[in-house]
Amino acid sequence: MLILICFLSIFTVYTTGFLIGPILEEMSSELNQSISNLSQLAAITFLGWGIGGPIAGIMTDKLGGKRVLLFGLAGVVLSNFSILLTSNYTILLCLRFAAGLFCGSVPATCISTLGELLSGKKRVIGMGLATSGIAIGMLIGLPSVAYITSFFGWRGGFVALGILCAFVVLCVFILFPNLKGKKNHTISRQFSWVKNPKTWHIIGGNICERFITAVFLTYISLLLIEKFKLQIQDISTLLPYILLGATPGALLAGPFGSLKNCFQYISLMALLQGFLMVFVFTIEITFLMTTISGFCLMFLSQTSRPMVMNSLTNVAPKAKGSIIGFYSTSNQLGHMLGASIMGFGYAIGGIKTAGPICIFVSLIACILYFRIHLSEKSD
Template identity: 25%
Template sequence: MHESGKTPVKVVANQAPQAHGGHLKRRPIPRQTEISEVRRYIVMTALALGGFAIGVTEFVSMGLLSAIASDFAISEDQAGLIITIYAMGVVVGAPLITAFTGKLPRRRLLLILMAFFVVGNALSTLNASYEVLLLARFIAGLPHGAYFSVAGLAAASMAPTGQRGRAIAYVGMGLSVGTVAGVPAAQALGDAFGWAIAYVLVTVLGVMTLLALWFLMPHMTEMKPTSPLTELGALKNSQVWLTLGIGSIGFGGMFAVYTYISWTMTSQAGMPSSLIWIVLMAYGVGMIVGNYVGGRLADWNVDRGILLALVCIVIALSCFYFSSNNAILGTINFGLIGFFGSTLIPSLQIRLMDVAGRAQTLAASLNQSALNIGNALGAAIGGVVIGAGFSYSTPALAGAGLAFLAILVWFPMVKLRK
């Protein structure tokens, strides 16, 4: 059976393995149109597990920098390159992989991407040298954007009519849960047994995902193959670029605050540093709930869902400028920032699928690159604001300004499409 659109031989999805010539035949893999609703949710859960593992490996490195710097006798700045090199892997890998793997069956591509993820994180556990760790983090980052792109499109392809947003949000939930539950667990293991153990946990999660997809993922026969030229055709589409612009600008506002939240809450709100985990937990919970609500908004109305999320981000960031002087109000407000930021993502993903034609995979992966550019943009602008002598609360206003710029992009984007 193949996903190229050729008529496959019909198989029975729940057929048991049979003996043949003294060997056990492998259970046939069903097509996506043959699986039950329960099987569909199990497959989406397996895809979400991969997102969980990616979320852990992306964010836990930030808390391990001191230990890594100490082990390799390097400065904190040098250790910080580990974060940068991973992000470079995401930005480079997402468009390149998706543009040139259009002819690969989607099931096979997901398995290859998760295998690369496992290799990158397994190399990260070696503790051989600083240079090896940098290479390992780059390899681990390469499949990040492409995995979320293909996994999201696969979930949308399996979803019933009118439920694409919810399906994408369900798979994306893995990343949000990973930041809330997985990162603290990996951080605790790294603190107790050495930083390399955190990457051991991520490697195990990657292997679990690989096995789950191998046994559960159906053949994605409704996802037709494409050529590099077809995928690269997305780059000629102004609607794709405008949507990506909204993602990188609007999402960047949150990271103008997130990057400096520890200093903000300790210096401005007087919160003990030992309680910062509560603030980060509030943000993570906000992301989980916002991801769910964002899926519903996308299924309701994609363009209006984007506008509503952006307006709410502007309000939440503006309010944080004032609430960040109080520990309780600031924590609640920070959770709302995570909530509204996450509501934006499913609508952006669905919109890119709708406007990109047959180049959906590249367009969806570029969304991951755009969000990572937004992370870097927000952090850089927040740093400039603080470096200019303003308070740690002020980056919130800069972030609100970025989200407002994204609103200004929204109006011509919608008008030009019509």
């Protein structure tokens, strides 16, 4: 039941976080704002997310996960319903920033709680199942928002997610375990993991992986349009099948994560992601191979994620919340770096530059992860 609640919580907040994409055109026509302006609503959401994650992690260690999770989810409910009251662009920016703050608190709290209550193989499997809510959110949540928008307008998506999130709040209130926080934690104890080099190798590798994911998700639609002359409606049908690769990846993370030398495999996965990006964006391959490669890329990306989170909770067994909160921020940093650096790459050399950029980044991730493997082997 705990894993199911965490799954629903993560599904809800990630769908809320990525909500702007499917409703951009509808919002633009109603609010008389350009697409580029409204795109900033998504950017500011993830800025808030990056700030909210580490704060929530610290508070989870101090107060316990249930309080923080209820606070975060309740904030998501309020921010979603508040959208009904305004059409002012500045207020919408503020509401989306607030939504990001609240959304960011949810995954960090869920993962740290799972890390506290589960151990070994069960912990990795639990984290994998819970974080599969990210993939399911993209696969089911966002298309559902688009469907609701077609009937009820762009505000309908916010209302639907507000109602769903209110239901999750009720589930958390009734069923989520009420763990006591560690109120005697000092700042030095909460951040003792900062001095451990292993932390930075893991975080650095994760930033590189999220960099690659961001480039893929941001530019795959453009690639399909430029290279294969697909229409937007064709892409909206195809993308869920590519993103579906993340779901089995999350489910298989448990068996991989329980292996003794898991970082040996994580380093290989990181390197393969870079090669797949070259395969998709730089080398001339068929449409079918592009689709299969994209599926495999999402599979590898999601498989490594729970393994990385589990390793971080092992690094900081007494401060799981704070380290997972920092991990959450590293995700957003990777996303922002990927989108921005590839933007320069696209301006210089077109979409084919995604391959060389990402293979370089994947090599960095591979080296960082493999250094952890070597250090563990020597121990």
